[in-house]
Amino acid sequence: SKLAVLSEVAAIIGDPAVRNRGTVGGSLAHADPAADYPAAMIALGAEMVCEGAKGRRTVKVDDWFKGLMATAVGEDELLVEVRVPILAASSGASYMKFPHPASRFAVVGVAAAVTLDGKGVCSKASVGITGAGTKAVRAKGVEAGCTGKKLDAATIEAAAQKAAEGVDVQADLQGSVEYKSHLCRVFAKRALTEAVKRAGG
Ligand SMILES: Cc1cc2nc3c(=O)[nH]c(=O)nc-3n(C[C@H](O)[C@H](O)[C@H](O)COP(=O)(O)OP(=O)(O)OC[C@H]3O[C@@H](n4cnc5c(N)ncnc54)[C@H](O)[C@@H]3O)c2cc1C
Missing domain, CATH: 3.30.465.10 (Uridine Diphospho-n-acetylenolpyruvylglucosamine Reductase; domain 3)
Structure with a gap:
Protein backbone atom coordinates (compact mmCIF):
# COMPACT_ATOMS: atom_id res chain seq x y z
CA SER A 1 0.00 0.00 0.00
CA VAL A 84 12.35 1.29 -4.37
CA PRO A 85 12.09 4.12 -1.83
CA ILE A 86 8.72 4.60 -0.18
CA LEU A 87 7.03 7.84 -1.19
CA ALA A 88 7.48 10.80 1.16
CA ALA A 89 4.47 12.29 2.97
CA SER A 90 2.12 14.35 0.77
CA SER A 91 3.25 12.45 -2.31
CA GLY A 92 1.31 10.70 -5.03
CA ALA A 93 2.29 8.49 -7.92
CA SER A 94 0.50 7.25 -11.00
CA TYR A 95 1.21 5.29 -14.19
CA MET A 96 -0.86 5.68 -17.33
CA LYS A 97 -0.27 4.01 -20.66
CA PHE A 98 -1.67 3.64 -24.14
CA PRO A 99 -1.47 -0.14 -24.51
CA HIS A 100 -0.83 -2.01 -27.72
CA PRO A 101 -4.16 -3.72 -28.42
CA ALA A 102 -2.59 -7.18 -28.79
CA SER A 103 0.41 -7.45 -26.44
CA ARG A 104 -0.63 -4.68 -24.01
CA PHE A 105 2.97 -3.42 -24.08
CA ALA A 106 3.08 0.38 -23.77
CA VAL A 107 2.92 2.20 -27.08
CA VAL A 108 3.63 5.05 -24.68
CA GLY A 109 3.52 4.90 -20.89
CA VAL A 110 4.17 7.67 -18.39
CA ALA A 111 4.80 7.34 -14.66
CA ALA A 112 4.70 10.43 -12.46
CA ALA A 113 5.48 10.93 -8.78
CA VAL A 114 5.00 14.31 -7.10
CA THR A 115 5.56 15.63 -3.60
CA LEU A 116 3.72 18.72 -2.35
CA ASP A 117 4.85 21.01 0.46
CA GLY A 118 2.58 22.42 3.17
CA LYS A 119 1.31 25.13 0.81
CA GLY A 120 0.46 22.70 -1.99
CA VAL A 121 3.51 23.68 -4.03
CA CYS A 122 5.35 20.89 -5.85
CA SER A 123 8.67 20.34 -4.08
CA LYS A 124 9.60 17.33 -6.20
CA ALA A 125 8.40 15.90 -9.50
CA SER A 126 9.77 12.74 -11.03
CA VAL A 127 8.54 11.50 -14.39
CA GLY A 128 9.52 8.45 -16.46
CA ILE A 129 8.48 7.71 -20.03
CA THR A 130 8.52 4.34 -21.78
CA GLY A 131 7.47 3.08 -25.20
CA ALA A 132 8.23 6.12 -27.29
CA GLY A 133 11.98 5.72 -27.78
CA THR A 134 14.69 3.08 -27.64
CA LYS A 135 14.75 3.10 -23.84
CA ALA A 136 12.82 4.47 -20.90
CA VAL A 137 13.93 7.99 -19.97
CA ARG A 138 13.41 10.69 -17.38
CA ALA A 139 11.24 13.55 -18.65
CA LYS A 140 13.36 16.37 -17.28
CA GLY A 141 11.40 19.11 -19.03
CA VAL A 142 8.16 17.96 -17.43
CA GLU A 143 9.82 17.76 -14.02
CA ALA A 144 11.20 21.29 -14.36
CA GLY A 145 7.78 22.52 -15.44
CA CYS A 146 6.24 21.20 -12.22
CA THR A 147 8.84 21.85 -9.54
CA GLY A 148 8.26 24.96 -7.44
CA LYS A 149 4.75 25.47 -8.77
CA LYS A 150 1.17 24.82 -7.69
CA LEU A 151 0.07 22.02 -9.95
CA ASP A 152 -3.23 23.34 -11.24
CA ALA A 153 -4.63 22.16 -14.57
CA ALA A 154 -2.92 24.89 -16.60
CA THR A 155 0.50 24.22 -15.04
CA ILE A 156 0.16 20.47 -15.60
CA GLU A 157 -0.89 21.07 -19.20
CA ALA A 158 2.11 23.34 -19.81
CA ALA A 159 4.55 20.94 -18.14
CA ALA A 160 3.16 17.96 -20.07
CA GLN A 161 3.87 19.75 -23.35
CA LYS A 162 7.58 19.07 -22.66
CA ALA A 163 7.06 15.30 -22.41
CA ALA A 164 8.62 14.31 -25.73
CA GLU A 165 11.68 16.53 -25.25
CA GLY A 166 14.76 14.40 -24.68
CA VAL A 167 13.00 11.23 -25.86
CA ASP A 168 14.50 9.65 -29.00
CA VAL A 169 10.98 9.00 -30.30
CA GLN A 170 10.98 6.17 -32.85
CA ALA A 171 8.52 5.68 -35.67
CA ASP A 172 7.44 2.04 -35.84
CA LEU A 173 4.41 -0.14 -36.60
CA GLN A 174 2.63 1.44 -33.63
CA GLY A 175 2.84 5.00 -34.88
CA SER A 176 4.74 7.93 -36.34
CA VAL A 177 7.11 10.17 -34.40
CA GLU A 178 4.38 12.84 -34.31
CA TYR A 179 1.75 10.43 -33.01
CA LYS A 180 3.96 8.95 -30.30
CA SER A 181 5.16 12.42 -29.26
CA HIS A 182 1.51 13.41 -28.92
CA LEU A 183 0.87 10.34 -26.75
CA CYS A 184 3.80 11.34 -24.52
CA ARG A 185 2.13 14.70 -23.87
CA VAL A 186 -1.36 13.26 -23.36
CA PHE A 187 -0.25 10.54 -20.95
CA ALA A 188 2.11 12.85 -19.06
CA LYS A 189 -0.86 15.10 -18.39
CA ARG A 190 -3.03 12.19 -17.25
CA ALA A 191 -0.35 10.65 -15.02
CA LEU A 192 0.53 14.00 -13.44
CA THR A 193 -3.11 14.89 -12.84
CA GLU A 194 -3.73 11.61 -11.01
CA ALA A 195 -0.45 11.81 -9.07
CA VAL A 196 -1.31 15.33 -7.84
CA LYS A 197 -4.78 14.17 -6.80
CA ARG A 198 -3.26 11.30 -4.83
CA ALA A 199 -0.79 13.69 -3.19
CA GLY A 200 -3.76 15.63 -1.87
CA GLY A 201 -3.40 18.55 -4.28
C1 LIG B 1 2.91 -11.66 -24.98
C2 LIG B 1 3.68 -10.78 -24.05
C3 LIG B 1 3.11 -9.59 -23.62
C4 LIG B 1 3.83 -8.76 -22.75
N1 LIG B 1 3.26 -7.58 -22.35
C5 LIG B 1 3.95 -6.77 -21.54
C6 LIG B 1 3.40 -5.53 -21.11
O1 LIG B 1 2.27 -5.17 -21.41
N2 LIG B 1 4.17 -4.74 -20.31
C7 LIG B 1 5.42 -5.11 -19.91
O2 LIG B 1 6.07 -4.35 -19.19
N3 LIG B 1 5.96 -6.28 -20.28
C8 LIG B 1 5.25 -7.11 -21.08
N4 LIG B 1 5.80 -8.30 -21.45
C9 LIG B 1 7.13 -8.67 -20.93
C10 LIG B 1 7.00 -9.58 -19.71
O3 LIG B 1 6.20 -8.95 -18.73
C11 LIG B 1 8.37 -9.88 -19.08
O4 LIG B 1 8.93 -8.72 -18.52
C12 LIG B 1 9.35 -10.39 -20.08
O5 LIG B 1 8.78 -11.41 -20.87
C13 LIG B 1 10.58 -10.92 -19.33
O6 LIG B 1 10.19 -12.09 -18.65
P1 LIG B 1 10.92 -12.61 -17.33
O7 LIG B 1 10.66 -11.69 -16.20
O8 LIG B 1 10.51 -14.05 -17.16
O9 LIG B 1 12.45 -12.51 -17.67
P2 LIG B 1 13.35 -13.56 -18.48
O10 LIG B 1 12.68 -13.94 -19.75
O11 LIG B 1 13.77 -14.65 -17.55
O12 LIG B 1 14.62 -12.67 -18.76
C14 LIG B 1 14.60 -11.62 -19.70
C15 LIG B 1 16.05 -11.24 -20.00
O13 LIG B 1 16.64 -10.65 -18.84
C16 LIG B 1 17.72 -11.47 -18.37
N5 LIG B 1 17.55 -11.56 -16.91
C17 LIG B 1 16.44 -11.99 -16.24
N6 LIG B 1 16.62 -11.88 -14.92
C18 LIG B 1 17.86 -11.38 -14.74
C19 LIG B 1 18.63 -11.03 -13.60
N7 LIG B 1 18.14 -11.18 -12.37
N8 LIG B 1 19.88 -10.51 -13.78
C20 LIG B 1 20.38 -10.34 -15.03
N9 LIG B 1 19.70 -10.66 -16.16
C21 LIG B 1 18.47 -11.17 -16.02
C22 LIG B 1 17.59 -12.82 -19.05
O14 LIG B 1 18.85 -13.43 -19.24
C23 LIG B 1 16.96 -12.43 -20.37
O15 LIG B 1 17.93 -11.95 -21.27
C24 LIG B 1 5.12 -9.14 -22.30
C25 LIG B 1 5.67 -10.36 -22.74
C26 LIG B 1 4.97 -11.16 -23.59
C27 LIG B 1 5.60 -12.45 -24.02
Whole structure:
Protein backbone atom coordinates (compact mmCIF):
# COMPACT_ATOMS: atom_id res chain seq x y z
CA SER A 1 0.00 0.00 0.00
CA LYS A 2 3.00 2.35 0.45
CA LEU A 3 3.86 1.96 -3.24
CA ALA A 4 0.46 1.13 -4.71
CA VAL A 5 1.53 2.41 -8.11
CA LEU A 6 3.74 -0.66 -8.56
CA SER A 7 0.80 -3.02 -8.19
CA GLU A 8 -1.14 -0.81 -10.61
CA VAL A 9 1.68 -1.19 -13.12
CA ALA A 10 1.73 -4.96 -12.60
CA ALA A 11 -2.03 -5.22 -13.12
CA ILE A 12 -1.91 -3.78 -16.65
CA ILE A 13 1.05 -5.76 -17.98
CA GLY A 14 0.21 -8.14 -20.83
CA ASP A 15 -2.36 -10.76 -19.92
CA PRO A 16 -2.78 -13.14 -16.94
CA ALA A 17 -0.31 -15.68 -18.37
CA VAL A 18 2.37 -13.02 -18.89
CA ARG A 19 1.72 -11.47 -15.48
CA ASN A 20 1.99 -14.83 -13.75
CA ARG A 21 5.33 -15.68 -15.35
CA GLY A 22 7.15 -12.37 -15.84
CA THR A 23 9.21 -10.88 -13.02
CA VAL A 24 10.14 -7.35 -11.99
CA GLY A 25 13.85 -8.15 -12.23
CA GLY A 26 13.41 -9.86 -15.59
CA SER A 27 11.62 -6.84 -16.99
CA LEU A 28 14.29 -4.42 -15.77
CA ALA A 29 17.13 -6.65 -16.99
CA HIS A 30 15.43 -7.19 -20.35
CA ALA A 31 14.84 -3.43 -20.79
CA ASP A 32 12.29 -3.81 -23.54
CA PRO A 33 11.68 -0.26 -24.80
CA ALA A 34 7.92 -0.73 -24.36
CA ALA A 35 8.00 -2.32 -20.89
CA ASP A 36 6.05 -0.70 -18.07
CA TYR A 37 8.23 -1.12 -14.97
CA PRO A 38 11.12 0.99 -16.34
CA ALA A 39 9.03 4.17 -16.40
CA ALA A 40 7.73 3.52 -12.89
CA MET A 41 11.20 2.80 -11.54
CA ILE A 42 12.48 6.08 -13.00
CA ALA A 43 9.62 8.03 -11.42
CA LEU A 44 10.13 6.31 -8.07
CA GLY A 45 13.93 6.70 -8.06
CA ALA A 46 14.75 3.00 -7.74
CA GLU A 47 18.18 1.47 -7.38
CA MET A 48 19.34 -1.81 -8.84
CA VAL A 49 21.79 -4.04 -7.01
CA CYS A 50 24.03 -6.20 -9.22
CA GLU A 51 26.18 -9.04 -8.00
CA GLY A 52 28.99 -10.93 -9.70
CA ALA A 53 32.30 -12.59 -8.92
CA LYS A 54 33.79 -9.19 -8.03
CA GLY A 55 31.06 -8.41 -5.48
CA ARG A 56 27.96 -6.23 -5.28
CA ARG A 57 27.33 -2.75 -6.58
CA THR A 58 24.36 -0.43 -6.68
CA VAL A 59 23.24 1.35 -9.84
CA LYS A 60 20.84 4.29 -9.76
CA VAL A 61 17.93 3.95 -12.15
CA ASP A 62 19.13 6.98 -14.14
CA ASP A 63 22.29 5.02 -14.98
CA TRP A 64 20.53 1.69 -15.59
CA PHE A 65 18.94 1.89 -19.06
CA LYS A 66 21.75 2.21 -21.59
CA GLY A 67 19.93 1.75 -24.89
CA LEU A 68 17.71 -0.64 -26.79
CA MET A 69 17.42 -3.68 -24.49
CA ALA A 70 20.73 -2.74 -22.87
CA THR A 71 21.37 -2.05 -19.20
CA ALA A 72 24.24 -1.41 -16.82
CA VAL A 73 24.32 -5.04 -15.64
CA GLY A 74 27.68 -6.61 -16.48
CA GLU A 75 28.08 -9.83 -18.46
CA ASP A 76 29.36 -11.52 -15.31
CA GLU A 77 26.62 -10.11 -13.06
CA LEU A 78 23.03 -10.76 -12.04
CA LEU A 79 20.47 -8.23 -10.94
CA VAL A 80 19.82 -9.44 -7.39
CA GLU A 81 17.79 -6.64 -5.79
CA VAL A 82 15.57 -3.76 -6.80
CA ARG A 83 15.26 -1.09 -4.12
CA VAL A 84 12.35 1.29 -4.37
CA PRO A 85 12.09 4.12 -1.83
CA ILE A 86 8.72 4.60 -0.18
CA LEU A 87 7.03 7.84 -1.19
CA ALA A 88 7.48 10.80 1.16
CA ALA A 89 4.47 12.29 2.97
CA SER A 90 2.12 14.35 0.77
CA SER A 91 3.25 12.45 -2.31
CA GLY A 92 1.31 10.70 -5.03
CA ALA A 93 2.29 8.49 -7.92
CA SER A 94 0.50 7.25 -11.00
CA TYR A 95 1.21 5.29 -14.19
CA MET A 96 -0.86 5.68 -17.33
CA LYS A 97 -0.27 4.01 -20.66
CA PHE A 98 -1.67 3.64 -24.14
CA PRO A 99 -1.47 -0.14 -24.51
CA HIS A 100 -0.83 -2.01 -27.72
CA PRO A 101 -4.16 -3.72 -28.42
CA ALA A 102 -2.59 -7.18 -28.79
CA SER A 103 0.41 -7.45 -26.44
CA ARG A 104 -0.63 -4.68 -24.01
CA PHE A 105 2.97 -3.42 -24.08
CA ALA A 106 3.08 0.38 -23.77
CA VAL A 107 2.92 2.20 -27.08
CA VAL A 108 3.63 5.05 -24.68
CA GLY A 109 3.52 4.90 -20.89
CA VAL A 110 4.17 7.67 -18.39
CA ALA A 111 4.80 7.34 -14.66
CA ALA A 112 4.70 10.43 -12.46
CA ALA A 113 5.48 10.93 -8.78
CA VAL A 114 5.00 14.31 -7.10
CA THR A 115 5.56 15.63 -3.60
CA LEU A 116 3.72 18.72 -2.35
CA ASP A 117 4.85 21.01 0.46
CA GLY A 118 2.58 22.42 3.17
CA LYS A 119 1.31 25.13 0.81
CA GLY A 120 0.46 22.70 -1.99
CA VAL A 121 3.51 23.68 -4.03
CA CYS A 122 5.35 20.89 -5.85
CA SER A 123 8.67 20.34 -4.08
CA LYS A 124 9.60 17.33 -6.20
CA ALA A 125 8.40 15.90 -9.50
CA SER A 126 9.77 12.74 -11.03
CA VAL A 127 8.54 11.50 -14.39
CA GLY A 128 9.52 8.45 -16.46
CA ILE A 129 8.48 7.71 -20.03
CA THR A 130 8.52 4.34 -21.78
CA GLY A 131 7.47 3.08 -25.20
CA ALA A 132 8.23 6.12 -27.29
CA GLY A 133 11.98 5.72 -27.78
CA THR A 134 14.69 3.08 -27.64
CA LYS A 135 14.75 3.10 -23.84
CA ALA A 136 12.82 4.47 -20.90
CA VAL A 137 13.93 7.99 -19.97
CA ARG A 138 13.41 10.69 -17.38
CA ALA A 139 11.24 13.55 -18.65
CA LYS A 140 13.36 16.37 -17.28
CA GLY A 141 11.40 19.11 -19.03
CA VAL A 142 8.16 17.96 -17.43
CA GLU A 143 9.82 17.76 -14.02
CA ALA A 144 11.20 21.29 -14.36
CA GLY A 145 7.78 22.52 -15.44
CA CYS A 146 6.24 21.20 -12.22
CA THR A 147 8.84 21.85 -9.54
CA GLY A 148 8.26 24.96 -7.44
CA LYS A 149 4.75 25.47 -8.77
CA LYS A 150 1.17 24.82 -7.69
CA LEU A 151 0.07 22.02 -9.95
CA ASP A 152 -3.23 23.34 -11.24
CA ALA A 153 -4.63 22.16 -14.57
CA ALA A 154 -2.92 24.89 -16.60
CA THR A 155 0.50 24.22 -15.04
CA ILE A 156 0.16 20.47 -15.60
CA GLU A 157 -0.89 21.07 -19.20
CA ALA A 158 2.11 23.34 -19.81
CA ALA A 159 4.55 20.94 -18.14
CA ALA A 160 3.16 17.96 -20.07
CA GLN A 161 3.87 19.75 -23.35
CA LYS A 162 7.58 19.07 -22.66
CA ALA A 163 7.06 15.30 -22.41
CA ALA A 164 8.62 14.31 -25.73
CA GLU A 165 11.68 16.53 -25.25
CA GLY A 166 14.76 14.40 -24.68
CA VAL A 167 13.00 11.23 -25.86
CA ASP A 168 14.50 9.65 -29.00
CA VAL A 169 10.98 9.00 -30.30
CA GLN A 170 10.98 6.17 -32.85
CA ALA A 171 8.52 5.68 -35.67
CA ASP A 172 7.44 2.04 -35.84
CA LEU A 173 4.41 -0.14 -36.60
CA GLN A 174 2.63 1.44 -33.63
CA GLY A 175 2.84 5.00 -34.88
CA SER A 176 4.74 7.93 -36.34
CA VAL A 177 7.11 10.17 -34.40
CA GLU A 178 4.38 12.84 -34.31
CA TYR A 179 1.75 10.43 -33.01
CA LYS A 180 3.96 8.95 -30.30
CA SER A 181 5.16 12.42 -29.26
CA HIS A 182 1.51 13.41 -28.92
CA LEU A 183 0.87 10.34 -26.75
CA CYS A 184 3.80 11.34 -24.52
CA ARG A 185 2.13 14.70 -23.87
CA VAL A 186 -1.36 13.26 -23.36
CA PHE A 187 -0.25 10.54 -20.95
CA ALA A 188 2.11 12.85 -19.06
CA LYS A 189 -0.86 15.10 -18.39
CA ARG A 190 -3.03 12.19 -17.25
CA ALA A 191 -0.35 10.65 -15.02
CA LEU A 192 0.53 14.00 -13.44
CA THR A 193 -3.11 14.89 -12.84
CA GLU A 194 -3.73 11.61 -11.01
CA ALA A 195 -0.45 11.81 -9.07
CA VAL A 196 -1.31 15.33 -7.84
CA LYS A 197 -4.78 14.17 -6.80
CA ARG A 198 -3.26 11.30 -4.83
CA ALA A 199 -0.79 13.69 -3.19
CA GLY A 200 -3.76 15.63 -1.87
CA GLY A 201 -3.40 18.55 -4.28
C1 LIG B 1 2.91 -11.66 -24.98
C2 LIG B 1 3.68 -10.78 -24.05
C3 LIG B 1 3.11 -9.59 -23.62
C4 LIG B 1 3.83 -8.76 -22.75
N1 LIG B 1 3.26 -7.58 -22.35
C5 LIG B 1 3.95 -6.77 -21.54
C6 LIG B 1 3.40 -5.53 -21.11
O1 LIG B 1 2.27 -5.17 -21.41
N2 LIG B 1 4.17 -4.74 -20.31
C7 LIG B 1 5.42 -5.11 -19.91
O2 LIG B 1 6.07 -4.35 -19.19
N3 LIG B 1 5.96 -6.28 -20.28
C8 LIG B 1 5.25 -7.11 -21.08
N4 LIG B 1 5.80 -8.30 -21.45
C9 LIG B 1 7.13 -8.67 -20.93
C10 LIG B 1 7.00 -9.58 -19.71
O3 LIG B 1 6.20 -8.95 -18.73
C11 LIG B 1 8.37 -9.88 -19.08
O4 LIG B 1 8.93 -8.72 -18.52
C12 LIG B 1 9.35 -10.39 -20.08
O5 LIG B 1 8.78 -11.41 -20.87
C13 LIG B 1 10.58 -10.92 -19.33
O6 LIG B 1 10.19 -12.09 -18.65
P1 LIG B 1 10.92 -12.61 -17.33
O7 LIG B 1 10.66 -11.69 -16.20
O8 LIG B 1 10.51 -14.05 -17.16
O9 LIG B 1 12.45 -12.51 -17.67
P2 LIG B 1 13.35 -13.56 -18.48
O10 LIG B 1 12.68 -13.94 -19.75
O11 LIG B 1 13.77 -14.65 -17.55
O12 LIG B 1 14.62 -12.67 -18.76
C14 LIG B 1 14.60 -11.62 -19.70
C15 LIG B 1 16.05 -11.24 -20.00
O13 LIG B 1 16.64 -10.65 -18.84
C16 LIG B 1 17.72 -11.47 -18.37
N5 LIG B 1 17.55 -11.56 -16.91
C17 LIG B 1 16.44 -11.99 -16.24
N6 LIG B 1 16.62 -11.88 -14.92
C18 LIG B 1 17.86 -11.38 -14.74
C19 LIG B 1 18.63 -11.03 -13.60
N7 LIG B 1 18.14 -11.18 -12.37
N8 LIG B 1 19.88 -10.51 -13.78
C20 LIG B 1 20.38 -10.34 -15.03
N9 LIG B 1 19.70 -10.66 -16.16
C21 LIG B 1 18.47 -11.17 -16.02
C22 LIG B 1 17.59 -12.82 -19.05
O14 LIG B 1 18.85 -13.43 -19.24
C23 LIG B 1 16.96 -12.43 -20.37
O15 LIG B 1 17.93 -11.95 -21.27
C24 LIG B 1 5.12 -9.14 -22.30
C25 LIG B 1 5.67 -10.36 -22.74
C26 LIG B 1 4.97 -11.16 -23.59
C27 LIG B 1 5.60 -12.45 -24.02
